[in-house]
Every structure is written in C-alpha cells, then in structure tokens.
Amino acid sequence: MPGLSFIAPTTIDEAVRALASAPGLAKCLAGGTDLLVQLRSGRSRPELIVDTKRIPDLIGIRDAGDHFVIGAATPGASISACAPLCRAWPGITEAVDLIGSQQIQGRASLGGNLCNASPAADSVPAVIAARATCVVAGPEGTREVPVEAIVTGPGQTSLKKGEFLVEFHVPKPAPHQSDAYLRFIPRTEMDIAVVGCAVNVTLGERGVCRDARVVLGAVAPTPILVPEAAEALVGHWLDEETLARLDAAARRASKPITDKRGTIEYRIKVAGVLARRTAAIAFKRAGEC
C-alpha cells in the first residue's frame, strides 16, 4: 500500500474535508472488522483511512425522546449492553449480537455493517424493519435518509464522495409494537446468514396486526423490504392461513444466488420458513408489551 495515510479526526467537518479532498480512494474506519480483512487481501486499496471513532457523535447511544440515537461507530458490545434499547427493540439487538464473535462485537458497528453493504449483513434488516433513518454528513451538509436507501448492491452504497454515516435514528416502539430477527446458518455461531429475516409488527384490537414491516437478507443483492409480506400480516391474527400467505410472499420476493452457503431453491424455501418463525416471535413479543 504505497502512500497510504491515516487520520483520526475529532469533528465531523474535519472528517468530511479529509474524505472529500482525498484524490484517490478514501475509506472510513469504524470497527474495521471488514475493512482490515479487505486491506490485507488487497480487495480494497485506499490511499487514506479516516478513523471515525474519535468523533463524539459517532460513539454511544442516547435517548432523544421519541427515538434512540445510535452513533454509527458504536461497537456491538455497547449496543447489546444498552438495556432500554434491548427492551424496545429486541430484534435489532439480537441481530447485532449475531455478528461474529465476542471479539468482533468489541469493534464491529452498525454503521460499518451497513456501509460494508453485504447482502447478508445481520443488523440491516432489523434496522430497516424499525423504520430507522441515518444521518449522512458530507460536503453539502447533512441529510437524513431511510436506512434502506443506503445499500445499492453488494459492496455498493449511495454515499457520495466525501460523505459518511454519522448516526442512526431509531424510532421508539408504539404500544404493542415489537420486532424479531432470525438468521439461518448451518451451525449455532460464527457464520454468515444463508437467509436472514426481520419482522416488525404493531398489534391492535384483540391482537390483530395493524402495521408490519418484513425485511429479508441474503436473498437478493441488497437486504429487501417486502411490502407484500407485510400486507399478508396486516388486518390478521397470526393463524395458519396468514402464515401461509406470509411464507408465499417471502418466497416470491426472494431472488437469491447459489453459492457455497446454499442453492437458489434452498434459500427460497428457507426464506418462507424463516418469515413464519420470525413473525411468530415478533407477534408474541408485541402481544406482551
């Protein structure tokens, strides 16, 4: 890596200036659990690394009244340790907790998981399902965009030169609203999702679903929001007929590839099964809160 430079700015403006003025590739370093692997393999050859962890806005979780603010570089271990967030969104926190080992949790961040733009990123479906937004800083100032607007393809994001992720805004749940995330892997720990599924539901009168978001991971080039799967839930109890419609909608939305983790046929089948199981957990939680 000839000519690689490193800076660790302490303000957003300083970071934007560095990212925007770098003539070649500039990469943000949050937890580094993907970036350092890419540096070593030569898949990424930046000329500038900007460590964002010394910018106060990027680290920590705070309660902002009707929403939580999660700094983009906050490590997974801090997210799992945040009791109010775990109570509000058990699906988001369990999804984050599934990423890698305890060592990875010491560094890996929500912002990094999103911007690495893997179709199988575990935290992303749950955050999208919660209607979270992210604040992007750049040369033109800051903009707030839905999380689902960031990833555009494997390893590709909508961030422009000089832009980086500052924080996530996660709305607080309404009464009887909760979420769940499940991923399927052939073992119990330390693997990448064959399929991931997040379900976020709000229950109304007599436990009938009145709002839902269903997001699938690892079955398309990006995590996908599946409105047809949500429509299968809204207005219904989670009976067998509803589950069958949800299963069918999840399967129809899945456009996976065949790779070493599973074939197209297998992933489509698992997407339906996982949607059923995740919905069951989300409905149960929503009924109890």
Added chain:
Amino acid sequence: MKKYHVSTTINGEPVEFLCEPQQTLLDVLRDTLNLTGSKEGCASGDCGACTVIVDGRMVCSCLMLGVEAEGRTVTTVEGIATGDTLHPVQQKFLEHAALQCGFCTPGFIVAAKALLDENPNPTEEEARYWLAGNLCRCTGYDKIIRAVLDAASEMRREAAE
C-alpha cells in the same frame, strides 16, 4: 512509507512506537514490541489467537491498526499474570491440561479472563458461546471449558474469603 508515532499503555506501562498505517496492532505487538504471546492464526478475525483487551473490550489485534492504539489501554496475554503468580485461568489451564500444541492458548487465556471479569459465574453454555471466537484444533474444547469453569469457581472462592 510514512510512519506514525503512537503513545499508548500496554500491560500497565506507557509505551511509544512508530508504525506504518497499514500495520495491525498484532504486527506492532509481535514485530516491534517483541510481545510475541499474541499469535497470528488466520489474520481475519476468525480464530481469536491474537485476542487482546483494549479499553476493557476484547478484540482481535489482527483487526485493529497499530495507529488506532493511540491513547488506548491494551492488555495482552503477557499482562494477565501478576509477577510470578499465574492468573487462576492460567493455573487451571495447566492443571486441566487444557492445551496441546498451545498456539491458541494465549487467545483463550485472554478471552477467558475477560469472560470472568464480566461474568464471575458463567454457565457452561455461556462460556462456550463467549469462547466461540477462539478456535482450537487439538483439544476438542472440553478440557478448555472445564478449566475455565474451574477457574471461575476458584475466583469466586477467593473473592468470598
């Protein structure tokens, strides 16, 4: 290549070093500071042989840049014992013969110590999940888990005295 000056604390001692921006903390520990207890297994964060504690959090030193250590507090396997007295986790690894080739052992020792600092009374399942990021190709893990749980009960006994 430009070198960066880093001031940090390692095993309680202030340390300064020069490193290139792409060098990992593991590279610096082993090749610059001669702290060769931390091992490089996979260099991709899968095996845990390079586990160290940074500002109270367990991390893979192969996935952290040396320059990121500026102002941080790092504990490596060399900082786990107190002088000549082994940490209970180290003592129990010996007693239970919880190692064969020993390559993974420094990572397991650091990870197990971090576990017991956070949870003095882990269940077997909790210990196994916590140590899922440390790979051992010799022992089959059982002796390691026995050693960690025994160290936990030893430390609880000591704390109660």
